[in-house]
Amino acid sequence: MLTHLQVWTALDRLAQRAGLSPSGLAKKAGLDPTTFNKSKRITPEGRARWPSTESVAKSLAATGTSMETFVQLIDDTARPTAQGIPLIGFAQAGVGGYFDDAGFPVGKGWDEVAFPAIADENAYALRIYGDSMEPAYRDGAVIVVSPAATIRKGDRIVLKTKDGEVMVKELKRRTSKSVELRSINPAHKDRTLPLRDVMWMGRVLWASQ
Numbered sequence: 002m003l004t005h006l007q008v009w010t011a012l013d014r015l016a017q018r019a020g021l022s023p024s025g026l027a028k029k030a031g032l033d034p035t036t037f038n039k040s041k042r043i044t045p046e047g048r049a050r051w052p053s054t055e056s057v058a059k060s061l062a063a064t065g066t067s068m069e070t071f072v073q074l075i076d077d078t079a080r081p082t083a084q085g086i087p088l089i090g091f092a093q094a095g096v097g098g099y100f101d102d103a104g105f106p107v108g109k110g111w112d113e114v115a116f117p118a119i120a121d122e123n124a125y126a127l128r129i130y131g132d133s134m135e136p137a138y139r140d141g142a143v144i145v146v147s148p149a150a151t152i153r154k155g156d157r158i159v160l161k162t163k164d165g166e167v168m169v170k171e172l173k174r175r176t177s178k179s180v181e182l183r184s185i186n187p188a189h190k191d192r193t194l195p196l197r198d199v200m201w202m203g204r205v206l207w208a209s210q
Contacts, residue, residue: 020208030059087111104201
């Protein structure tokens with residue numbers, strides 16, 4: 002039998018895997034941003050309030066997560082076997098030889114990091130250095146990127162330009178001619194790039210804290 006704590010913990014883990022806060026997950030799923038707040042998990046009368054089936058389903062769809070994976074997030078004893086995925090420093094991502102023209106990892110020089118099995122066998126990890134992506138990603142944080150995942154408005158992405166610039170941004174809008182990007186660090190300006198200048202984009206699936 003599932004407990005109230007298990008289900009809410011699984012939703013918190015789902016948000017963490019997507020590099021989001023619980024309120025960020027709710028917003029991404031098209032729900033009221035306060036839907037998953039801790040204050041909403043207990044009624045004013047002190048009774049346990051469970052997340053609705055609809056809110057869970059929308060959260061899974063918004064993050065591209067299967068029900069099987071969600072069950073694994075509920076049950077600590079059912080965690081998937083960890084696998085090794087390629088890992089490099091963020092600055093190295095701008096250097097030639099690590100990715101093909103579609104943004105898939107290739108070549109040598111990658112380290113490895115253990116990560117629970119995910120659907121994209123071409124997923125890779127980047128280690129963040131410096132404070133340019135705070136407060137979302139701090140110095141030393143690791144983000145896991147899927148070059149094959151569908152990218153939607155509001156997703157955090159890694160993007161590489163044809164000039165070799167690599168950045169982590171939030172996708173605001175994508176047209177046939179350009180991509181509009183929101184900066185994660187408020188100290189940095191948002192960007193709009195001609196699509197012809199973009200080499201590849203990959204969706205951020207998970208970030209360490």
